[in-house]
Amino acid sequence: MEEEIKVGLCGLGTVGSGVFKLLSENASLIKQRTGRDIIIKRVATLDRYDNLGLDFSNTEVSDSVDDILRDPEIDIIVELIGGKTIAKKIVLESLQNGKSVVTANKALLSEYLEEIFRAADLAAGTLGFEAAVAGGIPIIRSIRQGFSGDRIEKFSGIVNGTANYILTAMSRDGVSFDHALKAAQEKGFAEADPAFDIEGIDAAHKVILLMAVSFNAYFDFSQLSVEGITGIEPIDIAIADASGFVIKLLGSGSRTANGFQGRVGPALVSKNNMLASVSGAFNAVSVWGNFVGETMSYGAGAGSYPTASAVVSDIIETIRAKSNGMDNPLPLLNINAEHLTHQDIIPPEQTDGAFYLRLRLDNTEKSVGDIIRILDEESIGIQSITQRPISNDLPTQKYMIIFTESANEGQVKIAIEKLNGLSFVTTLVKMIRVEQD
């Protein structure tokens, strides 16, 4: 490898322009740390770039990624255009051509994980994807290297900043989901089409990657249970608060005696849990190892500069390894390729959990007995039952809040169907998982 490292940057959007700025602003520091000058030799972008305040005097800008892919002088290709078509071509072709690749593309990786990792294992180059999960938080690196001696038992994290921003605003200001979403959009914390964030898809992409690195296996995205935050109401946040919880959108995975669990969904998190303190657009991931115990990493999960920090850390790791004449210094999934397996995710109905159930009742006098009978039929233990009035104008209506003991999720869902059929249950029962510390 030559003294100068030549990078080809595919994409000059939020993250791409951040990478450009970081490599310029911290150039002398990075040279002291790696012994190399990093030159962005080529950029491919379809957008206007003359208004970004960047100095392109050493860089050729074009609208075609092929100019980057065909340039034999380029050592490291950074894929930041997103999507799954051109991005896939860039990643696979670059690896096949012996280039090192850095990508932040969680959608691509979570769908084509095996194909891309196989290509990387065969290739002379390295593949970095730290920026694909939780932005600036070095969580992939922590699991692959920091906890490399541990059997990872479980992780649980806040991995979507938009959803956390909205939930934080609902909790702080007592506003509805729609109101909080609109405010987040106005402040630039949610996109015009927020579906990926609020419906849990973006978090699910990250969970598939975290499961792969934590449990050293490939998992199928379609097996993951995914629920967003659009159904969270202010009343649930208020009741959770009064009971010592906050509601967070959690992405989690765990290794159990029966197999692997994985899910994305809203959860009641105890205020004693560090994740409860993560507010606004920040992310955090807790990881449990069989020796290290509980850990948590916290930081900015998105944004131009934090994500650029993660991309550049992968560029630097690539350079440090290459400078030592080393390819693929670390197994991609923290396990040597010959031990990689495919693993199923247990369907949520076959897993256990504790649950918060909110029922709206009319004429509650005789209802408790019926409700307890239904829960009892499905072997659901009750930790607490509380009733609270809805308003003075509705004297016969009440909320009933049930916290269950740990129970089978499938049976809880059957119980809810039965509860929904009771004549005095006036709106569908709301069910939210309670995170176990």
Place this chain on the structure above:
Amino acid sequence: MEEEIKVGLCGLGTVGSGVFKLLSENASLIKQRTGRDIIIKRVATLDRYDNLGLDFSNTEVSDSVDDILRDPEIDIIVELIGGKTIAKKIVLESLQNGKSVVTANKALLSEYLEEIFRAADLAAGTLGFEAAVAGGIPIIRSIRQGFSGDRIEKFSGIVNGTANYILTAMSRDGVSFDHALKAAQEKGFAEADPAFDIEGIDAAHKVILLMAVSFNAYFDFSQLSVEGITGIEPIDIAIADASGFVIKLLGSGSRTANGFQGRVGPALVSKNNMLASVSGAFNAVSVWGNFVGETMSYGAGAGSYPTASAVVSDIIETIRAKSNGMDNPLPLLNINAEHLTHQDIIPPEQTDGAFYLRLRLDNTEKSVGDIIRILDEESIGIQSITQRPISNDLPTQKYMIIFTESANEGQVKIAIEKLNGLSFVTTLVKMIRVEQD
């Protein structure tokens, strides 16, 4: 390097026995991750070891580290005996003999950082010291690799579990320092001689290492401002709580326009700061980079298994690098050796900060004017002044609580001397730094 990696373990105390158990219990997983079997070929210990439940069938145990140092078959030497005499000899001699070394010895490293790092830079082996700072939290790795593209601006952390356990108990139970210390000793969270922990020395060792890795330079331990928690009283914790703060023992370092700051001392931490949520024996370190922004890493800062997790992660990093034919894959202080410098730590009197001042006053009628005049003479702005009664039996006595604006610490100390000279100030003024978020 042969198929089998042979480790020499110096020390079989809390951490050493944890390393032994981890390498045994997770052996097959570690083999899948590294492609190697790790054999603890020799152990040196002066203590009884037949009651630890460990299987020594592949291990020779002796009371002399020389048996380990002289064994040419040993690849990696793990120094876990502590102290600065034999430990220093083990580390330096091993590096000079071309061995790789892993150590958790913060006292040794913080005092002989340059001598040991020079030896490591000259050596063919690697030096791992992740376990020396914050136990199982991979904070050294995060700074060296996760934030390798960032200029680190500042760090601030809870890096002594014993002190945090005591402060948490004082805060939760309203008990005195002495009471909380005694309870911590009874529960095994504080040693019989707790001086290193409660006087901030242990935290100071870690701060010197964090400053070195964060700011890519050597710092002199004797320049660090170090204060412990023995002077914290329940009244300060109660007032802090009522003002929205908790009191934590913080170790911090920062890069400023005038040079580098570093200190260990109690501080009022806003409840909005993630560090405020770190309770009991846990540790956490916040790091700010110029691109990644604020981050935090949280976990068990001590204990047999978490510290063993960090030691083994360094063993695995060594094996992965060696398997790729690579020596010293990472610059020890996150910067290539030729750029290493010595840097001074600015004396605390020359730094700025906001402060909490607690005065005990008799006959408060005319006192406020005198106090404000003294603060004004030293250019200390006042954010708030509050008075609170001490007890019904002492109607003329009051506490006066002053939160200052950011002010020069030297001038604050001069003002305190003057305040202590006032006739109506009945006990010495208590001063605690307020952590800026």
